[in-house]
Amino acid sequence: xxxKQPVLIAKDISLTYEIKTQRNNRxxxxxxxxxxxxxxxTIHALEKMSLQLNxxxxxxxxxxxxxxxxxxxxxxGGAVKPDSGEIWAIENxxxxxGNFASFGQLSGIENIRLALLSMGIRKTEATRLVxxxxxxxxxKKIAHNPVNSYSSSTKKKLMIEVALSQNPKILLxxxxxxxxxxxxxxxxxxxxxxxxxxxxxxxxxxxxxxxxSQLCNRVIWLDQGQIKDDGTLKRVLPLFRNRKS
Amino acid sequence: xxxxxxxxxxxxxxxxxxxxxxxxxxLGSVWNVREFIFRYGVAKIKGGAAGNNLGLVWEVLDPLLLxxxxxxxxxxxxxxxxxxxxxxxxxxxxxxxxxxxxSTLINTAKSLSxxxxxxxxxxxxxxxxxxxxxxxVQWSIKSLPVxxxxxxxxxxxxxxxxxxxxxxxxxxxLTSFSAFSIGLMxxxxxxxxxxxxxxxxxxxxxxxxxxxxxxxVDIRFADAPEWIQTIVVHNPSAVxxxxxxxxxxxxxxxxTGQVFWLIGLCIALFLIxxxxxWRDESKHG
Numbered sequence: 001x002x003x004k005q006p007v008l009i010a011k012d013i014s015l016t017y018e019i020k021t022q023r024n025n026r027x028x029x030x031x032x033x034x035x036x037x038x039x040x041x042t043i044h045a046l047e048k049m050s051l052q053l054n055x056x057x058x059x060x061x062x063x064x065x066x067x068x069x070x071x072x073x074x075x076x077g078g079a080v081k082p083d084s085g086e087i088w089a090i091e092n093x094x095x096x097x098g099n100f101a102s103f104g105q106l107s108g109i110e111n112i113r114l115a116l117l118s119m120g121i122r123k124t125e126a127t128r129l130v131x132x133x134x135x136x137x138x139x140k141k142i143a144h145n146p147v148n149s150y151s152s153s154t155k156k157k158l159m160i161e162v163a164l165s166q167n168p169k170i171l172l173x174x175x176x177x178x179x180x181x182x183x184x185x186x187x188x189x190x191x192x193x194x195x196x197x198x199x200x201x202x203x204x205x206x207x208x209x210x211x212x213s214q215l216c217n218r219v220i221w222l223d224q225g226q227i228k229d230d231g232t233l234k235r236v237l238p239l240f241r242n243r244k245s
Numbered sequence: 246x247x248x249x250x251x252x253x254x255x256x257x258x259x260x261x262x263x264x265x266x267x268x269x270x271x272l273g274s275v276w277n278v279r280e281f282i283f284r285y286g287v288a289k290i291k292g293g294a295a296g297n298n299l300g301l302v303w304e305v306l307d308p309l310l311l312x313x314x315x316x317x318x319x320x321x322x323x324x325x326x327x328x329x330x331x332x333x334x335x336x337x338x339x340x341x342x343x344x345x346x347x348s349t350l351i352n353t354a355k356s357l358s359x360x361x362x363x364x365x366x367x368x369x370x371x372x373x374x375x376x377x378x379x380x381x382v383q384w385s386i387k388s389l390p391v392x393x394x395x396x397x398x399x400x401x402x403x404x405x406x407x408x409x410x411x412x413x414x415x416x417x418x419l420t421s422f423s424a425f426s427i428g429l430m431x432x433x434x435x436x437x438x439x440x441x442x443x444x445x446x447x448x449x450x451x452x453x454x455x456x457x458x459x460x461x462v463d464i465r466f467a468d469a470p471e472w473i474q475t476i477v478v479h480n481p482s483a484v485x486x487x488x489x490x491x492x493x494x495x496x497x498x499x500x501t502g503q504v505f506w507l508i509g510l511c512i513a514l515f516l517i518x519x520x521x522x523w524r525d526e527s528k529h530g
Contacts, residue, residue, distance in 0.1 A: 009254040052252070078262060078370065081526075087263040088254030092370045103292045114288055117281035118369040126280070 004054035007170050007201045008076065008093065013085030015046040015071055015225075045071035046082065047225040053170065055199040058192060058215055060233075062240050063222035069205045070174065072222065073097075076203070077172045093170035094119070096163045104148035108139055108158065111147050115162045133161045153184060164191065168200055175205045189215050271372055271523045278371045285375075286383035304387050305394060312340045319459040328461035330496050334402040338395055339458040342489040345388040345417070346424045346482050347449055349381050353428025354445055356380035357436035374522045377432050381425035385417075392417050392489075399493045413492050419507065420485040426511045427481065429518030433525050456482045481507055 018040045045068050053059065061069040074080045076087065077095030103111055112133050116126040134143050137157050139150075147155065163171065192202050192215060204216065219236040221229040229236050265271055275282075316336055319325045329335035356377040365376065395413065400406070435441045455477065457465070466477045477483060484507045490497040 006252065006254070006257050006259065009252065009257070009259060011254075081263060085263075086254075086261060088257075088259035089262045090259055092262055103288050105292050106288055110284075110288060114281070114284055117278070117284060118365055118371055120278060120370045122277075123280040 004056055005199075006052050007055050008053040008087070008089040009051075010076065011050050011086045011088075012048045013046055013050070013075060013082040013087065014044075014048055015068075015075055015080065015082050016042055016044050018042055044225050046075060048085070049225070049227060050085075051220065051227060051230065053201045053203065055169070055201055056196050057201045057218050058196050059201070059203045059218045059220060060216040061203060061205045061220050061222060063228075067222040068225040069222055071225075073172050073174060073203065073205050076170075090169050093172050094163050094166060094168035095172045095174070096160065097172075097174035105146050107145060108143045108147055108150065109134070112158060112162060115159075116165070119162075119166065121166070129165045133158065133165055137161045153181070160188065160191070164195065167198070168195075171195065171200055171202045173202065173204050265372070265523060265526050268520060268523050271374075271526075272519060274372050275375060275378065278375050281371060282375050282379040282382055285379040286386055289380075289383045290387055305391055308337075308341045308344050308391055309394075311344075312337045315340060315459045325460040325465075328464050329490075329494060331402060331404060331494055334399055334404055334493055335461075335490055335497075336459055337398050337402075338490045338493060339486050341388075341391050341395060342416075342420055342486050343453065343456065343458045343482065345385070345392060345420050346485055347453070348388065349384040349421055349424035350428045351445060351449060352384050353377045353381050353425050354431050354435050355442055356428075357432055358439055358442070373526050374429075374519060377425070377429055377522075381421060381428070385421040388421075389417065395489075395493065404493045409492050413489070416485065416488045416492060419488065419511070422515070423481045423485060423507060423511045426514035426518060429522065430514055432518075433522060452480070452482055455480060456486055458486065462487075478503065479506060481510060 049068075049072065061072060063069050071080070073095070074097075075082050077093050077097070079095060079097070103114070106114075109130055112130050113126055116129055117123070121129065134140055137154070139154060139158070142150065142154075150158075196202055216233055219229075219231065219233050219240065220227060221236055221240050229239060266274065312333075316333060326332045356379075357373070392413065396410065399410075431441065431445065435445070456462070457477075462477050462483050466474055469477070484499070484503050487497055487499045488504070488507075491499045
């Protein structure tokens with residue numbers, strides 16, 4: 001087996017953001033001000049987190065709600081800038097987070113092309129990839145129909161094909177990407193295994209532990225914006241399952 | 246246990262991905278995504294038009310119907326008809342140019358505030374400034390047929406054909422660019438403080454009355470104090486409206502000083518706006 005190479009290194013990354021919230025035990029005055037301008041609460045999503053991702057790994061990010069899984073994924077994917085720290089990578093990771101087919105009234109072809117162009121792919125390459133994606137996802141007959149008329153599984157399939165069309169070296173998969181049918185899941189998992197064999201590092205968030213355990217070889221357990229444990233599936237998963245939540 | 250990271254990433258062939266390139270390279274990278282900018286603009290036009298039976302015809306009908314309403318209310322009832330020898334053409338050129346200016350500015354300003362645009366920014370690797378540019382392109386493309394209607398309108402309303410008519414595309418480009426440059430200055434602020442959009446709408450309404458869409462600013466502000474006249478003459482929207490009218494009407498005059506002022510202002514606003522945009526994109530948090 002080829003030696004695993006580092007594909008991404010994050011050093012001391014921290015991330016905070018503000019949310020509008022309602023105060024408990026409010027006075028009449030705070031009740032009025034809160035209803036007009038709202039009260040802000042600072043969330044420490046990531047706190048001085050460091051980690052290394054290597055080629056060929058399939059990683060599950062696990063943790064309780066609010067532990068920082070999605071924040072970490074979005075920060076590594078470039079969707080959110082960290083407050084401090086550094087992120088180094090072999091190339092920009094591809095973030096699969098469900099933001100495809102923004103234009104429901106437009107055809108599948110138009111949406112695929114737009115998604116590819118938004119990833120910085122050049123016009124000629126995008127035209128070639130559009131044809132390829134239509135072939136592999138078997139939507140030739142409906143390619144010119146509006147995306148609104150597609151089933152959710154077809155949309156999902158297209159979104160995955162768009163993400164994989166670039167042969168990414170780092171693929172980050174958000175919890176919004178869920179495979180419902182058995183066949184659909186098996187097909188997806190086979191694609192992920194093939195990708196990992198070719199050296200891609202795949203990171204999942206929020207897949208159920210049982211499903212993740214069939215696919216992943218490393219688990220990163222997050223707790224309150226920090227890495228609580230990071231190791232092999234065999235060692236970390238039982239600890240996570242038996243945690244006191 | 247959490248693993249510590251002791252290796253030097255640079256020696257492993259990795260590059261920093263949490264920082265955008267230098268400002269010059271950043272602007273250059275916009276050229277590389279020009280296809281996305283154009284197609285995104287077109288996609289938004291198609292998507293928007295799909296909701297109406299008449300689709301894009303409304304883009305033409307809207308300013309035409311508005312022109313008729315303004316003609317009746319301001320031209321006939323309030324007597325601003327006297328401000329030009331060919332008031333219907335004066336009004337149509339004003340309304341159409343104002344529509345291009347206003348819609349490009351407002352939509353550029355709010356281009357990063359919508360969910361779809363934020364999703365794209367959050368999942369793509371393109372420079373974020375591509376979104377406001379694509380929005381300005383969208384509104385410019387939408388307004389292009391409307392502006393081109395000024396040619397048949399001028400013929401119908403009896404304006405003599407002149408060599409100046411070929412300048413309309415330049416006026417169109419300058420109007421779009423000036424509105425985009427102003428919108429770019431505030432787009433980040435609006436995405437952070439959405440309430441500002443209300444302020445922009447109010448400001449645009451005030452500008453509508455200051456710009457002279459249905460009257461001549463030169464005539465109506467002739468007796469105003471000098472400082473007000475200076476503001477009116479240098480108001481970018483008033484300058485583009487006058488430019489558009491000067492293409493078709495001989496009684497509208499515009500100085501080269503005003504044109505250079507507008508071009509200089511737009512370039513300065515564009516550079517400041519894009520620099521702020523780039524600086525914000527490279528900021529942490």
